[in-house]
Amino acid sequence: MKEFRFSKKGMLWSLCFIMASIQLMAQETVQKDNQSKFSSFMYRQGSVYRSASGKPGPKYWQNAADYTINATLNEDTDVLQGTIVINYTNNSPEALDFVWMSLEQNRFTETSRGTLTTPIGGNRYAGDTDGGYTISNLKAKTGRRGSVSSKHLITDTRMQVFLNQPIPANGGTAEISMDFSFKIPESGMDRMGQQETKEGTIYSLAQWYPKMLVFDDVKGWNIEPYLGAGEFYLEYGDFDYSITVPYDHIVVGSGELVNKREVLTSQQLNRWDSASKSDETVYIITPEEVNNPSVTRPVQEGNVTWHFKMTNTRDVAFATSKAFIWDAAKIDLPSGKTAMAQSAYPSESSGNSAWGRSTEYSKGAIEHYSQKWYEYPYPVATNVASNVGGMEYPGLNFCRFQSTGRGLWGVTNHEFGHNWFPMIVGSNERLYPWMDEGFNTFINQYATKAFNNGEYKSGQTSPRNSLNYYTNPTRQGIDTYPDVALSRLNLGMAAYRKPALGLTVLREYVLGEERFDNAFSSYIKTWAYKHPTPADFFNHIENVAGENLDWFWKGWFYGNENIDLAINTVAPNEGGYIVVLDNKQTIPMPVKLLASYEDGSTEHIELPVEIWMKGDSWNYFLKTDKSLKSLIIDPERILPDINSSNDSWPVSIKVIED
Template sequence: MTSLIPTTALPLARRVAGLLGLALLPSLALQAQTTNSGTDKFAQLETLLPTPNVFRTASGAPGRDYWQQRADYDIQVTLDDARQALTGRETITYTNLSPDVLPYLWLQLDQNVLEKNSITATTEVSQLQDRMTFNAIEGLLSDFDGGFKIDAVTSRDGKALKTTTNYTMMRVDLPTPLRPGQSYSFNVKWHYNVNGQQVRRNGYEYFPEDKNYLYEIAQWYPRMAVYSDNQGWQHKQFLGSGEFTLPFGDYKVSITAPADHVVGATGTLQNAAQVLTSTQQKRLEQAKNARKPVLIISQAEAVQNESSRSTKTKTWNFAAKNVRDFAWVSSRKFIWDAMGIKQNNKTVMCMSYYPKEGNPLWGQYSTEAVAHTIKTYSKYTIPYEYPVAISVHGPIFGMEYPMICFNGGRPEKDGTYSAQTKYAMIGVIIHEVGHNFFPMIVNSDERQWSWMDEGLNSFMQYLTEQEWERTYPSRRGEPRNIVEYMKTDKSLQSPIMTNSESALQFGNNAYAKPATALNILRETVMGRELFDHAFKTYAQRWAYKHPTPADFFRTMEDASAVDLDWFWRGWFYTTDRTDLALESVKSYTPSTGDPAVEKARLQQLQAAAAPSISAQRNATDLKSTLIDEKPELKDFYNEYNPLAVTAADQQRYAAYRAGLSPEQQQRLGQQQYFYELSLRNVGGLVMPVIIQLTYADNSQEIQTIPAEIWRKNNEKVTKVLVTKQPVISFVLDPFQQTADTDLSNNAFPRQPAASRFDLFQQQQQAAQNPMQQAQKSPAGGEK
């Protein structure tokens, strides 16, 4: 800290009055007159957000004339386990609830992303390396015959309808335009080859040991695209990153598979008596009120079923109401467990399907993670209203659909696993089950804005992980975890508000950065009470509807009375980073005005001050001065002590105090310390200023200044803090809660960065699986 400014140079009355407050005003006035160049970071977002209307209000709530379309499905599908192929037919009933007349309908053909000449394949960039993996070469040489094979599109009476296919979209021209309030039913027949596990989102896994397949089937039927008030048809091509936007409806689905397969799916099983044994039905009933998962199919039963090769088929019938999609799984290998939990006095069946290769991890953790996710998300958003929630272990590491999701995380063959495998598995189950809320219920547009489902869901995943275990090693959510990404060159980043297919670093852009932003909003900007209420309000307003980013932004402000435009602008519309610097601190101590006190203090300062190097050397080198040799040159000032208290001093002080009010006299006797902090916004992202003060007695205090401190000058401000005891250090963001990318400029006085270096003779390889290592004796033998 800087030394105290000498106050004896000022007249006593002016000195005391100034240090008690008046001297603080000029710096604040100067600050208010200064503005930085460029866009005002506190400018409102009205020019960027769509104009409110009768469909979507300025508060962020659905308007009085809000509408959305409906699509109901009746589907029959057959799995060919010998050829890994599907054949299906469906009847779609599309209801036009918009005020518009529709001459045609658009369907999504997402499997076409796997066609040889798909837009994804032809536009994907690639590069040859000196060393290439087999997988990389196979990707370049793949001859997989993917994509939908549309056999027929007909009206209910069997007449062919005119269609036009544009890569992953198909237009169906209607015989007569569909007017508001009308419904139209039509049929689609199709087939396609199921892709292997190397392709994300759906496919099969082959197990060579027992020659079985495990199928996770999704994007498997032609699906209606969304037609909405804010953009008309959402028929952007599916290129691989931007996921799915779908209308709600009811589903009736019949799945025909080998008779020895076990099938799980979105919705509730309608014909349990025909496809399950009496023992399995009893176990399923028992599981409804169980405190821990009940095995419907045990591992021993699943292993026995692996060797079966039935030539017959079995049809499983499922029904689902008010969902936006449908997915299913099928295999001989499935172990199946279940446990019921209560939500709004209704039983939700939390279930898991997994092969023996997933144990012991899956049997111990999967269904418990499903139940924990449903309970935690329901607490922060809306109660889960669907009857089931399913986690399946197979070829896909993580993908979500209504009531069912596909998850990874497999132990070693000896049953051991690393901590990373365990927490990655629990984390992905929480994440994918959590997608039931975002975007399966709060049905945002994934094709356009991945962050609205992945980012919000990753934030909720963080909260749920922390309620699973206090020391849970969450990957995303903690501000310090996003720092390395925020520090990268801006040319390698995209704003969060970037189309899903154009984001440069998809994981950071769609998942990590928005999740961190929401955590900072909750913990640092808004506080938990305001944030939680606003976030729940958003979920309640837009449950089973189609929200946009503007609806989210506006609702968060509407329900909290917090102006967040600066936050959305900085975090979502720019690639600015947090880097607040504490450049300097000036310290002031107000005078008591008492000459006896003040002159004694100055005497102590003079006595403590080290003489200059010249004075030190002159003390020995100069034998005498002219005044020593000629004393007659001395006068009054050679004997005068300006720090001696005189009677005149006492009289002036008494006269000064007599003119003060009792309150002002009390203020003179208080011990107070004034500190002027010079703050700079280096990174461009305005954020609250969180300051830790450490006092002379080593006690500490945290002071939080809202981000609005930067509203008059986005780049540099000063702030005066007043304390009752001296401060020995100031630290910005001591708990790293703002994602500050440079901590070296956060402390005053400056603090060296703490680090260590290792001394070693030979690089040691850390054990990746301590559980496996622990099973061996110190001598290397098995325990």
């Protein structure tokens, strides 16, 4: 009989081979039913209103609201008062006996739901409590000849307006008008308010007029109260608004300034014209001219009215002050059209390390998003230095007046990114903040990489920098209701970073850049100026990219599950190696492997997500005649895998984390 001798290393390899062979046979005989991980998780069937392909259906409809507003600022009392006329169109298939409106300034009272649900210690969305609307002279009528009703009912931040005749379905109209006034809060829940500066007060005005709530095919009237963290869901329409202020004030607002020849000097008009053609920032009001009305104002007493218009938008906001430095530059758009980037800020915010670069940042961000995803639709993009840390409105941002450098780039980039989500793609922020904050955070990272060849790229975080969050027992899911239910400590992850990371995983790991970009761009184009739901987004991405992603939407967006792919065993086998892989958490994932060989060559291997349908372990035969040196799962470290210690073989190799 022939004698066989084994070294310790040889015995180890033989043992691994036997174990792998046993597991290979077991895989075909012992199965775990993982179908629940791959099955549908929410109602996503199509209808005549919303198709199964994630597009508006053949009978999709949405209502519209056009606004004419005239408002006056009383600087002595900090009161804004005005009149509003709303022309409302009911495109729904049912007649409406009443309409619901939003009175968001009523959040600033002692007895508002928002105040009463704010913790004693306060939070970001605490605000003044001595404000609220005064509403008078309300009139509502159906059509041109309908009888006038003044009946209305105010409940917290909502107002129900009753009509004497129902608004007919499929295009019926109503006109609603009223007078309103409110005291401008100093602390406006980090969305609006007042900022004192050396040269005067900056008034940042948002949520400043009564507005229509959305009536849609999903919920009917969307009547969730305005509490704070949950933002907005609004109808689209045209705005014609005029703001009357003291003569020494400057006003910047959403949309086009249509009477600039009346409110600007000839020198400022020349500078405006130069800025509209310049890639470099041009002053309209210089630092030396601030608060010098004899130079900057065409009239020297009384009040002046600034007139703005904006079409096909869901909202407008404005800012006014006598303390503004004002500069601008041209925005180049892919179609060959141009828009104008503007910045308004006080002297203490000026300088090239601070707001002196705001217009450059604004131009860079908007040009990137227009080229990459969808062209910017508005005539101006204005960044305003404010008491607000960062808040977005169509064509206008409020950002912290003390922001500088990387921080100012970051907040400017983020707030202007919101013009795509939710200003162009009009999702319901009050219910699904991840559809605007998360999507926007996702596109922000690519704008940062592109700006000035990555000037601020080094400040971006790795997907694996927050792994402790995913195993924290107090974490909350992306689908958590944003107000009250969602902890302030979890808001940044649940609404911003986790959904953004989910899209990054889809783009850079699951689908690849081309398939994802085709689908995501198509989603934006398809739902521009419309009201998509989460199901519409999921359906559209799957239909355009050509991939069933139930397993990912369910675990990442509508669950609190985690990812942990592992290399269990690697054993030599005739013609190659048996690699035993495990899925140790509940979100299945395709497996990307980097095999390195002793001769210095490498090989990329991709296994589909379907390997996990039968169970949580899979044997892969790596066919090669080379000597294997190492294996690494997810070599580019894209996945937020909660345990990187089992990502490599042998376990002693060093995996470099970003």
